[in-house]
Amino acid sequence: xxxxxxxxxxxxxxxxMVFVGFLFAETGHAGGARQVLIRKGGEIFAEVSLxxxxxxxxxxxxxxxxxxxxxxxxxxxxxxxxxxxxxxQGWLRNEGDAAICLPNQVSVELLGGNKRYDSLNY
Amino acid sequence: xxxxxxxxxxxxxxxxxxxxxxxxxxxxxxxxxxxxPVPGIKPGFANIVVLIVLARYxxxxxxxxxxxxxxxxxxxxxxxxxxxFFLSLCGALCSLAALFLASALPERFFGAVSRSIxxxxxxxxxxxxxxxxWLIPHVGLFSLAPFFxxxxxxxxxxxxxxxxxxxxxxxxxxxxxxxxx
Numbered sequence: 001x002x003x004x005x006x007x008x009x010x011x012x013x014x015x016x017m018v019f020v021g022f023l024f025a026e027t028g029h030a031g032g033a034r035q036v037l038i039r040k041g042g043e044i045f046a047e048v049s050l051x052x053x054x055x056x057x058x059x060x061x062x063x064x065x066x067x068x069x070x071x072x073x074x075x076x077x078x079x080x081x082x083x084x085x086x087x088x089q090g091w092l093r094n095e096g097d098a099a100i101c102l103p104n105q106v107s108v109e110l111l112g113g114n115k116r117y118d119s120l121n122y
Numbered sequence: 123x124x125x126x127x128x129x130x131x132x133x134x135x136x137x138x139x140x141x142x143x144x145x146x147x148x149x150x151x152x153x154x155x156x157x158x159p160v161p162g163i164k165p166g167f168a169n170i171v172v173l174i175v176l177a178r179y180x181x182x183x184x185x186x187x188x189x190x191x192x193x194x195x196x197x198x199x200x201x202x203x204x205x206x207f208f209l210s211l212c213g214a215l216c217s218l219a220a221l222f223l224a225s226a227l228p229e230r231f232f233g234a235v236s237r238s239i240x241x242x243x244x245x246x247x248x249x250x251x252x253x254x255x256w257l258i259p260h261v262g263l264f265s266l267a268p269f270f271x272x273x274x275x276x277x278x279x280x281x282x283x284x285x286x287x288x289x290x291x292x293x294x295x296x297x298x299x300x301x302x303x
Contacts, residue, residue, distance in 0.1 A: 004286035008231030012239050016275045019243075023268040032261065096262050112261070 216248030238282025
């Protein structure tokens with residue numbers, strides 16, 4: 001078994017391990033998210049920085065959804081919708097993360113430096 | 123039976139390539155039969171054949187076997203021209219390019235295991251890039267990268283060891299090499 005692996009092979013295995021470790025460490029906190037985009041009924045309600053803590057009330061047809069931005073993450077803290085999917089989504093941290101409260105027509109999305117796609121179909 | 127008016131002359135080399143490709147296709151069925159928790163992660167046993175062919179007959183034959191495997195395999199799976207086919211093709215092409223570059227490494231120190239790992243990493247990089255630029259242009263895709271890389275390391279090493287084992291057996295038994303035209 002050991003005979004099958006040459007010196008250079010060990011080197012390659014080691015380098016590959018370092019690379020895998022680097023990837024795991026890097027993708028953990030790499031997000032690139034900077035802005036929070038809040039939509040109401042398909043229209044942009046607010047676009048604010050992710051790094052300024054605040055609470056935003058977003059009125060929708062069912063009531064008020066509460067969006068909380070804190071410590072570089074955003075979440076929907078309260079929503080009048082019946083199934084609470086967007087609330088259970090929890091904290092959004094990475095670029096492209098989104099929580100959508102469909103019944104109340106409110107969505108929260110994190111944006112990075114460049115504009116991303118709204119939806120994809122293939 | 124009526125004799126065909128079209129005759130295709132297959133050289134011994136052609137027969138050999140198709141035999142090896144058939145082996146590789148058989149192994150890709152083994153791949154498909156093994157359930158793995160994360161979609162997109164496969165052991166890639168077919169690459170064992172490619173590695174052995176590369177070591178014994180050179181890059182040209184390995185390219186033939188690898189691309190035939192992708193093409194004929196996709197036809198058998200019913201995936202020809204599907205996104206999966208292009209991902210597979212892109213991965214195979216990147217692997218072959220990496221194997222070409224890796225052929226510069228001294229044989230004395232770098233064996234089949236090195237080549238297998240290098241090819242596996244090239245494979246997932248190519249697939250991720252194609253998936254990102256063509257199918258899912260969303261940064262979230264790259265959060266899968268560490269898992270793909272870990273799988274590439276694991277299966278690359280395993281496949282490389284298997285290939286190295288077969289190549290080693292050959293050397294010990296000193297099987298007379300069949301001359302290829």
